[in-house]
Amino acid sequence: MQIYNPPLKEIRFLLEAFGYDEQVATLDGFKDFDLDTVMTLMEQSGRFCAEQMLPLNRVGDQVGLDYDPDNYTVTMPKGFKELYQMSREQGGMGLTAPADYGGFGAPQTAGMILSEMATATNKSYSMCAGLTHGLIDALASHGTEEQKQTFLPKLASGEWSGTMCLTEPQCGTDLGLLTTKAEPEGDHYLLTGTKIWITFGEHDMADNIVHLVLARLPDAPEGIKGISLFIVPKFDLDGTRNPIYCTGLEHKMGIKASPTCVMSLEGAKGWLVGEPNKGMRGMFTMMNAARLLVGLEGVAMGEVAYQTALEYAKDRRQGRALDASKREEGVSADNIMVHPDVRRMFMNIKSTHEAMRGLAYWTGIRLDMAHNHPDEKVRQRADDLVALLTPVIKSFLTEVGFDNISEALQICGGAGYTTDWSLEQHMRDARIALIYEGTNGIQALDLVGRKLPRGGGRLLMRFSKEITRFIEANKDDEAMAEFIKPLKEGLELVSNLTMSVLMQRGMQDPEEAAAVASPYLKLFGYVSLGFIWNLMVKHAQEQGDAFGQTKVKTARYFFSNVYPEIHGLAKLVEAGKANVMALDVDEF
């Protein structure tokens, strides 16, 4: 059973609730992309995902990739090459690429919706376009005019695909350790080294593959400040094969149709992007956008898992309802939706999942504002919010999203453990999202060690202000009181812990903050969802239809049966480092 209905109604509701038309469609460059237009585009894209991408999802997992070590080639599972050709014709690949360079010029928010649907229906396959999208962003921001003209149109059309080559065997999280060398030769460089974990580093769907590679110039300073960024295409512009080869594939738990390559650069020709030794800037452009999309993977995979479990549950009968009035007559067992524990699992998923999507799109709107708003102050404010929420979204959404998939599998019992329902594949495919683009632990350190201290705590103040402004504006709305109260409590908890544990204790001893960064991020995530639920409930009450009533009921579940976990988490944050660091290494 493979099922997926694009959640367009949910997404439209969110964009309306968050004022997409006022905030984004009024911006220069986005005036052709009002909500109705975007939703029409997304309806078409969603149909493509469900009809063309989803049917190849299980095949991709079961057949996998074919690597030929003699020719360094990777053959995609049957049907993927044709799918890629159809995707190109369908035109979604350059959706957010700049219109001046062959792209469609749509807002990032629209790109996020497309990315969610593509991930949900075929995560492995969607990663190819995801990487290309990241490369387009990086080149659009940091490339020379000539580089843009050379590469962007080919990438936006999907004729060529992109990669990012960061990791090396000795360095993953800690990029300062990288050793790939770039020696100058004429107007270009020759790169030598080994890169690992290179997603779609080699495949047979596009005519050329453009690698964005981190390497060191001969005179580069040590560590992270001596890293430069290069474009290294598989085929040079004259068609010559550039010596950058896939010398192996990783064997992984999931995303088995996504080639994870070892790339050997053997004097490969490359062009510098941006300034020498400032390569991390360009890479961060790429990584920050990528981190939001990785967070959204938790939502995407949670969606398809939820829909699948619901399809199963609505058909399955086991046991009788505890409440005799709910028992169906003339049958020997009731549908399992009568059972409170089954309901609890569905409500756990639904009440976190919908708000997590909301948090991602609320932030997506701010990403568009940060890029395109005419007022610098507004841009800065939006950028602050994106910077603060990016690690939260990356980490919290992938973690809770993964738990939601596991809960969806649990609802289906033994059937969920078999390949028949694909839930086990979704779980395996989704597990990587807690690791790549910076592990979730690294995200927590980014939040606590970089984002909170920045500008004397300016980022968190911005976010608190957004929340308190909402609370203030709705303090006389009786229908909102039950939702505002816990939000206020949660915000106070976050503020207090930020001051006492992270700032005061953490200033004296950074280990104090680092030791509890992960539970702090989780607490922060729940409170963020509490804010999003308030925005959604407010909009739902204004709409007053059946759809909105379900939202209100789901919000109540969230605040009564999920959100109170913040109290336990707060105590874990308060605990600090003492017992975390108490053991010697040989005591483990």
Place this chain on the structure above:
Amino acid sequence: MQIYNPPLKEIRFLLEAFGYDEQVATLDGFKDFDLDTVMTLMEQSGRFCAEQMLPLNRVGDQVGLDYDPDNYTVTMPKGFKELYQMSREQGGMGLTAPADYGGFGAPQTAGMILSEMATATNKSYSMCAGLTHGLIDALASHGTEEQKQTFLPKLASGEWSGTMCLTEPQCGTDLGLLTTKAEPEGDHYLLTGTKIWITFGEHDMADNIVHLVLARLPDAPEGIKGISLFIVPKFDLDGTRNPIYCTGLEHKMGIKASPTCVMSLEGAKGWLVGEPNKGMRGMFTMMNAARLLVGLEGVAMGEVAYQTALEYAKDRRQGRALDASKREEGVSADNIMVHPDVRRMFMNIKSTHEAMRGLAYWTGIRLDMAHNHPDEKVRQRADDLVALLTPVIKSFLTEVGFDNISEALQICGGAGYTTDWSLEQHMRDARIALIYEGTNGIQALDLVGRKLPRGGGRLLMRFSKEITRFIEANKDDEAMAEFIKPLKEGLELVSNLTMSVLMQRGMQDPEEAAAVASPYLKLFGYVSLGFIWNLMVKHAQEQGDAFGQTKVKTARYFFSNVYPEIHGLAKLVEAGKANVMALDVDEF
């Protein structure tokens, strides 16, 4: 990388702390099994597991099973048949089988240790012996003398293996729905029907396979009260092939070397076990023992995952220590064990894992007392504790154990996601334990709906008494005060919630209790670990060695950085059913 060191030192510490020699080795039948003897046996067995079983674990996963639909045969992966032969010679298969029928007659506690080590090193393979062990228990309790003499020696030697055939396509949790028929013919019955999820229902390692099958007699009452139990061997005693065939295998997320069979009974010859229509009794004997062992799977797989992650971490260098004094000179990166977030993950695993093992063995000792103690009152008391803790152990240990494996994988980052470190296999293999032998949701309902109300709350009172007796006995021990305080608080929380939410609200409306049964069980689990940590710390302080000091530090982490989650969980329990059951089915 596949690594496993049998945790014998940990296990010995636990059995000493829980007074194994006084409680078990003094019982009739177990006098030859004092702690030293058991540990010597386990040292041999552990070596066998690590040297013979572990090397075939990844092969089993990657090669999998070969099913021949023409002959209904299942061929195990290469090496498994030889391994089975070695296991038979090694003699562990009949460890706890009755000595009068060819077994070794060892306590269940010893069986649990063996089971833990076997699961950790090759979960798929270990399930064959696990099922046989369950069949031996059921026949020893419910079979006729003739049945025992016929089957037990062959099962105890491993010459034959066993299965339990419960589930049918339309009934998993709800066995009352089963329809397999048993028609009388002479001294036996002819059984017709289809059974699914039959572990090791067919394989090529043993000479015969003995199925324990649930079916209905022609005149049986409807539902669960009309189910009888039958022995159905693959080959009749005269060697004739009995028409019970494997007509298909499930394709699963994990345990890929464990055949999960569809079994078709086409007039298969069977013998009644126990009384007509009382088949669930025999099956419960089997299931209860099995549930404890399934709970222990969370510990077993957590152990191998922890050891693997530690092996990885001790070798991996990334980033510099936040605390400058911990930075190693002359290197560009420190070992990742310096990072507080890595420590946090290890401590999360270690501090739950060790106490979960403790809870399992503490209960195992009571299982032996419940079976073999001369005093009926002591037997009853022990049986009450086992009955109460069985659903907690099955559910909590598999859930937290699974989370621990996932955390171990996370520590290894991208490497953990590859097959190279086997962590992804451990995670896939362990996921089934949350589902089979009664899903974890069913365990929570068993705890709340059956075990708590039984005898007017007698079972919980027994457990509370064990805890308060310990608290009372140690109230003047200053070194224990910091551990006793949270235990006392936790026990009060459990007692209060049991009274207010489950008893009072639940009596009026069973849905109230059912809706929060799962978070209640989780809370109960943490408090149970709190008790076990107290027992361990007390013993550690008496020993006063380095091993004990590590235990005390780990206990402190548990109480400061894990246990406070009970406060969030308590609020989820208090929330009750209102918002759990608020949606109509079509609102999902």
